[in-house]
Amino acid sequence: MHKSDFRFSHRLRVRWAEADLQGIVFNGHYLTYADVGITEYFRELGQAYSAETGVKGADFFAVRTLLEYRSPARFDEQLDVHVRIAKLGNSSMQFLIGIYRDDELLVNGEIVYVHADQSSRQPTRIPEAFRAAVREFERCTPEG
Template sequence: MSSPPSRDAFSFFHPLRVRWAEVDPQSIVFNGHYLTYADVAITEYFRALGIRYPDDLSRDGGDFFAIKTVLEYLAPARFDDELQVGIRVARLGRSSLSFALGIWRDEQALTAGEVIYVHADKTSRSSSPLPVWLREKVMAFERCAPEA
């Protein structure tokens, strides 16, 4: 198992509280809900950057499609836990965004993960370059340079 993600690697966090409906018969959060947590946090990340999803991301005739998700469960979340979901763009490619994900309860790392989206033409679904305005917003927020 890899080491837990560092909270210091993230500049954006979204709080979530575990609801009763998300807990399985083992009294822990059902694994599929962690992808929902990631999706909610990514939407809020875009909101923090001043990006309205999906309107702004589709205005150039493109859209984003998830092509890979990886989650590593380090410890379980339980009903009524207050979680902090950290999201950051770990890689900004020509046509893709790779998000790193970390979920914590207080200081305990519960989940580490990655979600990769590719930007593509809505109709043909063939990859297309990330819009320049999006690259600029992400680079300014994350204080990073794009990959070559």
């Protein structure tokens, strides 16, 4: 996975509260960094999280997360969280994540979301407006 595989990234700085006494980021914070990146990805698409689904009563729910740790980040470093949608199915989508310090890949992974009814959590089709925004932004067809 290389930075050039992504069209979107969001920069953040490691805060004091995210590091242990040795100044190394606690592993659970990388999932928060990925979540921030995905939120900013939605914003870049023009699909703010509160309105991204286009269907009242439905939402995206995370159903799978996988992170692979390669090298630690440290307090006060600037990190770039790279995000892209690799697969866009009928009711699910797979995000690929790459967290970099300069050109060094620190963490990579994937997060799968399912579009579902908020009450029953039964899968529903991802709205066409969202699908079109993804296709246009990624300049490809991540269907599959």
